[in-house]
Amino acid sequence: MAREWLLAVDLGTTWTKAAYTTADSTDPVLVRVPATQLAWFPTAVARSSDGRWLVGDAAQARRTSRPDWCWSEVKRELGQHEPRMLGGHPFGPVEAVTQPLLYAARQARRQAGRGFDRLTLSAPVIFSDEQRAVLVEAGENAGFAPDTITIVDEGAAAARSVLGPRPEDGTWVVADIGGGTFDAALVTADRGVAAVIDQVGDDRAGAHAIDTAIVARLRERYQIDDGDGEAGRRRAGYLRDAARMLREQLAEQRSADVFLPDLLLELTLTPAQLGELVEPVLAPAIEHCAAMLARNDLGWEKINALVLSGGASRDPAVRARLAPLAALRDAANPELAVVLGLTVPAEAPSRTILSLRY
Structure with a gap:
C-alpha cells in the first residue's frame, strides 16, 4: 500500500503551526509563512472592507484600526453557538476557525507542490465531543473528507x-x-x-490566563479603566499586548517595561510580581x-x-x-513539539525529532 501525504495542523489558541510528511519520507517538513519565513502565524481572523477573510498577521494588523472587525484566539470559542459580528455580519466559531486551517493548507500545498491525503489536528484533552466535531467540520471545510481527519490530544502529540x-x-x-x-x-x-x-x-x-492576570494587575496598579465602545476595545487590545510583551521580556531579562500609547503610561513588571501571578494560575x-x-x-x-x-x-x-x-x-523545540508529534504515526509513539531547526 502506497504511503500517504499527511498534513498536520496544531491550531493553537495564540499561534497556528503546520507540518507535513510525504509519500517518500516520514521526516516532517515545517510549513513556513512566505512573508516572514516563520513556522507559525497568529490564530486570528478578520474581515476586510471588501468582505474577504484576513488571517494571521494580516488579521492582527486589521485589529489596530478596526478591533471590532478582528477575532483573535478563535479556538477558545469552539463549541459555542453565539455568532460574533465582524464588519456588520454575524459569523459562527466554526466558520472563523476554518480560516486558519484553510490558510495553513494552502501554504502547505504551495510549498509541497501538491495536495494531501490525510489531515491530523491537535485538540486539548479537555475538549468535548462537540468541540472535536467542530474541528472535524472545519477540516471538512478545508477540503478533507471526514474519514481522512484524525484528532490527537495535545499532550499525547x-x-x-x-x-x-x-x-x-x-x-x-x-x-x-x-x-x-x-x-x-x-x-x-x-x-x-x-x-x-x-x-x-x-x-x-496557559499563557492566556497568565496574561489575563497581568492585565488585571496593570489595571489595578495604574488605575486604568475600561473605556467605552471602540476606544475601550482598542485599549483592551493594547493592554493584552502589553501583558504578553512584559511576560516575554521577563523570559530574557530581569526587568520589563512597555509603553501604553493611548494613556502615555510606562508599564513595568518584575519577576517577583510575575511569580505571584503565575502561582494561582x-x-x-x-x-x-x-x-x-x-x-x-x-x-x-x-x-x-x-x-x-x-x-x-x-x-x-x-x-x-x-x-x-x-x-x-x-x-528540543518547545513551540513545535505538538505539531511535530502530530506527524508521528500512532504505532510509532517513541519516534522523536531532535535536529530540526526553526
Whole structure:
C-alpha cells in the first residue's frame, strides 16, 4: 500500500503551526509563512472592507484600526453557538476557525507542490465531543473528507516527539503549556517503547490566563479603566499586548517595561510580581497532575522527569513553580513539539525529532 501525504495542523489558541510528511519520507517538513519565513502565524481572523477573510498577521494588523472587525484566539470559542459580528455580519466559531486551517493548507500545498491525503489536528484533552466535531467540520471545510481527519490530544502529540527514538526506561510526565491550555500526558517507557497511559488538561493554565492576570494587575496598579465602545476595545487590545510583551521580556531579562500609547503610561513588571501571578494560575493544573499520578499509584517522587513543551514553558516564573515537583527536561523545540508529534504515526509513539531547526 502506497504511503500517504499527511498534513498536520496544531491550531493553537495564540499561534497556528503546520507540518507535513510525504509519500517518500516520514521526516516532517515545517510549513513556513512566505512573508516572514516563520513556522507559525497568529490564530486570528478578520474581515476586510471588501468582505474577504484576513488571517494571521494580516488579521492582527486589521485589529489596530478596526478591533471590532478582528477575532483573535478563535479556538477558545469552539463549541459555542453565539455568532460574533465582524464588519456588520454575524459569523459562527466554526466558520472563523476554518480560516486558519484553510490558510495553513494552502501554504502547505504551495510549498509541497501538491495536495494531501490525510489531515491530523491537535485538540486539548479537555475538549468535548462537540468541540472535536467542530474541528472535524472545519477540516471538512478545508477540503478533507471526514474519514481522512484524525484528532490527537495535545499532550499525547507532544509525548510522541520529545522522549527520544529509544527513550530511557521509566515514567515521565510530558506537559505542554501553550497559549490557552495546559495538557499533560503520563508516559511509561519499557525497552525503548513509550506509551501514554493517562492524560489531564486545564484550559485556565496557559499563557492566556497568565496574561489575563497581568492585565488585571496593570489595571489595578495604574488605575486604568475600561473605556467605552471602540476606544475601550482598542485599549483592551493594547493592554493584552502589553501583558504578553512584559511576560516575554521577563523570559530574557530581569526587568520589563512597555509603553501604553493611548494613556502615555510606562508599564513595568518584575519577576517577583510575575511569580505571584503565575502561582494561582498553575495551581489547579498541578493539582490535576497530582490526581493523575495518584490514580495510577504514583507520586512525583517516582517520576523520572517532567518534560516541558509549549511556548509558555520557557517562562522563568512557570519553570520556577514546576521545578520543585520533579527534575525538569525541555523539548528540543518547545513551540513545535505538538505539531511535530502530530506527524508521528500512532504505532510509532517513541519516534522523536531532535535536529530540526526553526
